[in-house]
Structures are given as structure tokens and as C-alpha cells.
Amino acid sequence: MKNNINIFTFLAKPNFLLLATLLIISATSCGVYSFKDANIPDNVKTVKIGFIENKARYVNPQLAPMLTDKLQQKIIGQTKLIRTNNDDAHYQIFATITNYDPSQTVGVSSQQATTNRLTVTVHVVLKKTLDNKEQEFDVSRNFDFSANLSLNQAESQLMDEILRSITDDIFNQIFSNW
Numbered sequence: 508m509k510n511n512i513n514i515f516t517f518l519a520k521p522n523f524l525l526l527a528t529l530l531i532i533s534a535t536s537c538g539v540y541s542f543k544d545a546n547i548p549d550n551v552k553t554v555k556i557g558f559i560e561n562k563a564r565y566v567n568p569q570l571a572p573m574l575t576d577k578l579q580q581k582i583i584g585q586t587k588l589i590r591t592n593n594d595d596a597h598y599q600i601f602a603t604i605t606n607y608d609p610s611q612t613v614g615v616s617s618q619q620a621t622t623n624r625l626t627v628t629v630h631v632v633l634k635k636t637l638d639n640k641e642q643e644f645d646v647s648r649n650f651d652f653s654a655n656l657s658l659n660q661a662e663s664q665l666m667d668e669i670l671r672s673i674t675d676d677i678f679n680q681i682f683s684n685w
Contacts, residue, residue: 564608648669
């Protein structure tokens, strides 16, 4: 028990608390701020988020506006960036839904389809105006649903998951260093 008291006594000493505070401050002041897993250079202050276009072969008319809104909410809610419509925004994000394919059968039982798959792909262009760089990437996710459901039924069941997953993937590609 005596060793425990000595450890707690050491932890309570002002020198230890000062050292711990200095370590925390020095680790967080390195030119990049991190807010809820978003790594953004200090000089990046504004973001322009363009309306997501839907150029997929099959178009779900709700997906593009809902995905645009969800992405805007996530970026504004989880970063310190200020949203603007100006063409000189530090980050400019443009995206296009390039694939929305509900035709894949992935599960078969007794020679009948049991599970279908909806594949959603979004192409994203990130323009960084401060260093005049452009980054392009695709995010793609598969969403399985019962073959007993119509596409409309499956879409209404899957929409929240589609929006959350695709938005998270876009956000992570832009703001996380993985």
C-alpha cells in the first residue's frame, strides 16, 4: 500500500502536473489542428462544397441532394472550416455519383436469389487553392438487401446507411491521413 501512496503523491506534485500540461500543449501546437479526427493545416479556413451531381446509369433522385446535405453537415459540424460559395475557398470539394448499380445478386439458395447488392460509387475532386493542388479519388460501397424487396423498398431501408457510409468515406479521404 505504501508504494501506491508514493505514486499518487508523485502524480499530485505540481512539477508532474506542469510537465504533463506542457507535453499536451506542445503535442497539439505543431501547425496542424486536429478536431474529431480531422487533420487540417492552420492556414486552411474556408471550404466550398459543390452540389453533388448524379451521372449514374440509374438515378435515385433523392440521393444527390441528400448526400450533398449530409457532407456539408459533417464538414461544418466536425471541422473549424467556414463554408462559402466563393471560388477562392481554401478547399473546394466537387463530387459526382458515377455508379448506382442495383443489379448484382450475391446470395443464392435453392436456385433462387436471396440477397441482392446495391453498389454506390462517388468520384470526388478536392482542390486546394493555397498550394494549387488537386486530388481525385473514388469512394465505393456495397449495400446488401433481401431479394424479396423491390428496389424502392431496399432504397428506403438502406438510405441512412448509404448516406452515412459514403459521407464518412469522403470525409476520411479528405481530412484523415491514412
